[in-house]
Amino acid sequence: MTDEADRNAAHKAAMQKLKAEREALMAGKSDETRGLLVVNTGDGKGKSTAAFGTVARALGWGWKVGVVQYIKGKWITGERQFFAKFPDQLTWATMGEGFTWDTQDRARDVAAAEAAWDRSLAMLADPDLNLVLLDELNIALRYDYLDIDKVVEGLMARPWDKHVIITGRNAKPQLIEVADLVTEMTLVKHPFDQGLKAQRGIDF
Numbered sequence: 345m346t347d348e349a350d351r352n353a354a355h356k357a358a359m360q361k362l363k364a365e366r367e368a369l370m371a372g373k374s375d376e377t378r379g380l381l382v383v384n385t386g387d388g389k390g391k392s393t394a395a396f397g398t399v400a401r402a403l404g405w406g407w408k409v410g411v412v413q414y415i416k417g418k419w420i421t422g423e424r425q426f427f428a429k430f431p432d433q434l435t436w437a438t439m440g441e442g443f444t445w446d447t448q449d450r451a452r453d454v455a456a457a458e459a460a461w462d463r464s465l466a467m468l469a470d471p472d473l474n475l476v477l478l479d480e481l482n483i484a485l486r487y488d489y490l491d492i493d494k495v496v497e498g499l500m501a502r503p504w505d506k507h508v509i510i511t512g513r514n515a516k517p518q519l520i521e522v523a524d525l526v527t528e529m530t531l532v533k534h535p536f537d538q539g540l541k542a543q544r545g546i547d548f
Contacts, residue, residue, distance in 0.1 A: 377505070378504055378505060379502065379503065379504060379505045379506040379507045379508065380507050380508075380524040380525060381499060381507075381508050381510070381522060381523045381524050381525075382395075382398075382507070382508065382509045382510070382523065382524065382525045382526075382527075383482075383509075383510050383511075383515050383519060383520060383523045383525070383526045383527070384509065384510070384511045384512075384527050384529065385482060385511070385512065385513060385514065385515035385520075385526065385527070385528055385529070386513065386527070386528035386529035386530055386531075387513060387529065387530070387531040388528075388529030388530045388531040388532070389529065389531075389534065389547075390529045391511040391512065391513075391529055392423075392479055392480070392511045394527070394529075395477050395479065395509045395511050396423045396427075396477070398475070398477075398509060399411065399427065399434075399475065399477055402474060402475045402507075403427075403430055403433050403434065406433070407433070407474035407475055408433050408434070408435075408472050408473050408474055408475075409433060409434045409435070409473060409474065409475045409476070409477065410434075410435045410436075410437075410467035410470065410473045410475070410476045410477070411427070411434065411435070411436045411437065411476075411477045411479065412437045412439055412460050412463050412464045412467065412476070412477070412478050412479065412481075413436075413437070413438045413439060413440055413460075413479045413480065414439060414440050414456075414457060414460050414478065414479060414480040414481050414483060414484045414512075415440040415479075415480040415483050415484070415512075416438065416440050416479070416480065417438065417440045418438060419548065420548075421548040422544070422545055422548060424436065424438070435467065435473070437460070437463050437467075439456060439459055439460035439463060440456055440460065440480070450487075450489075453484075453487070453489055454489045456489075457484040457489035457490050458489070458490065460481075460484070461484075461490055461495065461498075464476065464478055464481075464498075465498055468498065468499070468501075468502040468503075468506060468508070469502070469503075471503065473506070474505075474506070474507060475506075475507040475508070475509070476506065476507070476508050476509075477508075477509045477511075478508065478509070478510045478511070479511050479512075480511055480512045481495070481510045481511070481512060482510060482511065482512025482513060482514060482515045482516070482519070483512045483513065483514075484512075485512075485515075485516050485519070486512070486513070486514045486516075492516045492518050492519065493518070495519070496518050496519060496522055499522065500522060510523075
């Protein structure tokens with residue numbers, strides 16, 4: 345085994361090579377900035393959590409943000425209570441009627457989704473908003489409460505500099521195709537499977 349000095353020298357040489365490769369990679373990238381369409385999907389937890397982390401980041405830069413919640417209804421969550429502290433920067437619309445297994449009324453769910461989409465279109469068109477989060481839109485699309493083609497059309501017609509994040513399981517292929525960034529949360533282990541209910545401060 346080499347001594348510590350040899351290990352340090354080898355590490356430095358490896359990092360110098362990595363830096364050169366990184367600089368060459370970045371040289372081929374554009375400095376262009378434009379609005380990104382981001383999709384957080386998958387069976388694992390963290391889709392909305394990651395999205396709200398980005399909302400916090402945007403607010404930190406002084407951006408104005410719009411949030412439309414499609415499913416969660418009037419459920420009190422930590423994020424709603426926290427982001428209520430930013431009334432000058434954030435517009436929040438909770439439009440859902442609750443989980444589909446609670447409402448058990450498709451016509452009502454469709455009407456709620458359509459109202460939420462109308463609100464979403466207004467936010468997408470609002471020049472004052474830099475970022476719009478459409479929380480659980482994928483769920484409304486999964487149950488065909490909304491026409492995916494019309495949703496994609498509305499998203500693609502947004503101003504060129506408007507960032508959008510969409511969350512929820514089972515993202516439609518048409519949405520994935522037009523997105524700039526798609527992250528799939530993979531379930532490895534979940535406390536619910538160990539008999540634990542959702543916990544305040546961690547899950548909501």
